[in-house]
């Protein structure tokens with residue numbers, strides 16, 4: 001008897017899963033409590049990270065007002081690059097170095113929260129830039145000790161960076177998207193206030209919504225934790241431990257909320273009622289993938305983002321060509337679902353139903369196709385580019401995309417079936433265009 005037949009024990013498989021719970025506060029208007037929270041964490045002089053767009057918007061005003069009311073001194077850094085690079089992480093660090101700060105606050109999307117995490121790290125424990133970066137690109141040196149306190153206040157709802165110990169960036173010289181990952185990078189508190197989303201452009205809402213959806217579906221359909229080889233000792237259990245009963249709960253609800261709200265959030269003139277449920281979905285999916293881990297759509301997305309040539313996404317600032325994160329993920333997803341469907345058909349069927357597909361009379365062997373078709377339909381309804389061709393790739397790029405993704409072993413191994421190099425290339429081929 002197990003909680004779910006999906007977690008049936010396997011020989012040599014893990015017998016336990018752990019639950020990582022980030023500290024978060026959720027609620028309309030909660031950002032106005034920032035000053036009290038900063039004080040409780042002992043902050044007296046804060047480095048307030050944001051970006052050139054968000055600095056002019058209400059959330060930064062609210063944050064500044066609340067810090068002032070609590071008697072906390074601060075200085076604003078608003079030069080964060082959107083989809084940051086190593087250049088941008090270094091510039092953020094230079095700002096913090098001479099500021100004598102004892103705390104960090106980030107108000108913005110994943111780009112801002114990640115830049116604040118990296119700036120905190122390199123200012124507190126200076127080292128060569130590649131020292132802390134994930135292997136094999138960097139040395140993956142662990143963060144040596146505690147960082148200064150950081151409160152992350154998202155103004156987007158996709159990345160869940162406020163819940164994670166991850167900072168992602170583009171390493172310019174290698175055209176590679178990579179990151180720094182360590183539990184000590186996790187913010188001390190995430191303040192998730194749906195009022196902060198009021199000004200989010202519709203295409204960014206679409207990209208965030210699909211990012212949330214993909215976090216949730218990838219976690220739900222990940223290899224079961226019980227089929228991952230048991231760790232040598234309990235401290236070596238990875239964060240991406242595979243699908244488990246705890247992450248399932250959060251992910252099923254996240255998918256349902258995205259299915260119910262995303263189209264209206266992108267297309268309705270007044271999308272206010274959809275923002276609270278979508279931001280809650282983002283939080284749930286963050287808790288889900290923080291414990292289960294993503295797999296193929298995210299594993300492939302790093303190549304799609306890293307090898308970009310000239311794509312500029314409408315709705316994003318275009319100081320450098322880029323495929324925004326949510327788009328670089330969802331263009332792969334339908335091709336992946338068609339392949340992973342047979343590995344856990346019930347879960348693909350549940351996801352399709354939660355996204356609004358009619359599942360009456362659908363055979364289990366068609367579950368992956370049904371989910372893929374429903375996602376394609378929603379991509380079209382929200383003006384997402386038509387697969388990899390829609391973001392500037394062609395048949396000639398398949399080798400390079402495959403070469404860049406195949407080393408993402410941690411993510412590929414979390415898929416519900418084994419994927420070799422040829423199959424991965426086949427997935428990129430199938431993701432070239434959908435309609």
Ligand SMILES: NC(=O)c1ccc[n+]([C@@H]2O[C@H](COP(=O)([O-])OP(=O)(O)OC[C@H]3O[C@@H](n4cnc5c(N)ncnc54)[C@H](O)[C@@H]3O)[C@@H](O)[C@H]2O)c1
Pocket residue numbers: 051052053054057082083084108109110111112114155156157158159160161164165166167168169196197198199200201204208316317325326
């Ligand atoms: N650390 C993690 O765990 C993690 C996870 C997934 C993705 N990421 C990274 O996060 C980054 C993407 O973050 P994102 O999708 O949150 O977007 P973002 O921070 O890149 O912002 C996208 C755009 O939206 C604007 N914007 C943000 N909030 C706004 C608002 N309320 N109103 C109007 N405009 C607003 C920004 O100025 C920017 O132009 C990527 O670099 C990605 O790789 C990090």
Ligand SMILES: [Fe+2]
Pocket residue numbers: 158159211215298325329
């Ligand atoms: Fe993501």
